[in-house]
Amino acid sequence: MAITITCEAMGYGNTHEVSGGSFAEILGDVQKHAIEEHGVPEKLAHLPEQIEIWEGAIRQSSRPSKARTPRPKE
Ligand SMILES: [Zn+2]
Numbered sequence: 001m002a003i004t005i006t007c008e009a010m011g012y013g014n015t016h017e018v019s020g021g022s023f024a025e026i027l028g029d030v031q032k033h034a035i036e037e038h039g040v041p042e043k044l045a046h047l048p049e050q051i052e053i054w055e056g057a058i059r060q061s062s063r064p065s066k067a068r069t070p071r072p073k074e
Pocket residue numbers: 007012014015016017033037038
């Protein structure tokens with residue numbers, strides 16, 4: 001199943017789309033895209049904190065929209 005994420009969903013102000021066949025693949029593509037197209041420093045792109053942010057955005061995007069409801073309070 002292909003996953004597609006827009007740069008907008010990742011917090012970048014445009015509507016590029018990055019897609020890949022798997023979670024790992026798209027994460028790698030997002031990393032590369034952010035470095036090449038958005039001038040994200042390579043060091044930053046490999047920080048676990050940054051990867052976590054992208055992973056969260058990808059997870060949100062790969063979900064059907066009806067499942068995109070706010071989490072109940074814990
Ligand atoms: Zn972009």
